[in-house]
Amino acid sequence: MSLVIAPSGVASTRLIATVIVAVLSFSAFLAWMAWRVSRSAERADRDPRYLRRRLVRWGLLYVVTVAIGIAEVVTGDQPKALVLGLPITALIAWWFFRAAARVKVPPTSG
Numbered sequence: 001m002s003l004v005i006a007p008s009g010v011a012s013t014r015l016i017a018t019v020i021v022a023v024l025s026f027s028a029f030l031a032w033m034a035w036r037v038s039r040s041a042e043r044a045d046r047d048p049r050y051l052r053r054r055l056v057r058w059g060l061l062y063v064v065t066v067a068i069g070i071a072e073v074v075t076g077d078q079p080k081a082l083v084l085g086l087p088i089t090a091l092i093a094w095w096f097f098r099a100a101a102r103v104k105v106p107p108t109s110g
Contacts, residue, residue, distance in 0.1 A: 040054075048103050048104060048105045048106070049105055051103055052100045052103040052105060055096050055097070055099050055100035055103070056096070056097065056100045058096045059093045059094075059096030059097040059100065060093075062089050062090070062092050062093035062096065063093050065089055066086055066089050066090055066093065069082055069083075069085075069086055069089070070083075070086065
């Protein structure tokens with residue numbers, strides 16, 4: 001008794017090439033994103049204005065999410081239970097704004 005079931009058809013060369021190209025492309029995309037994230041983290045360490053800007057943007061993203069969630073519940077597109085998760089999102093937004101306010105930015109000379 002064999003535990004391995006033979007496929008009914010052999011994969012074509014074109015399919016194998018497509019899978020290889022897709023995996024290589026996705027791997028290259030992930031490597032590029034990791035490189036961008038590392039450069040962004042290094043810049044945030046060096047430039048407090050950049051760090052503050054990023055924290056404010058993340059806070060605004062969560063505020064917009066809260067606003068969209070409330071609008072969806074008010075219009076009836078989403079269930080009222082969605083409102084139960086909004087305080088957590090609001091706390092995350094508050095945390096980002098609080099962290100941005102704590103970043104010490106040196107005054108500009110000029």
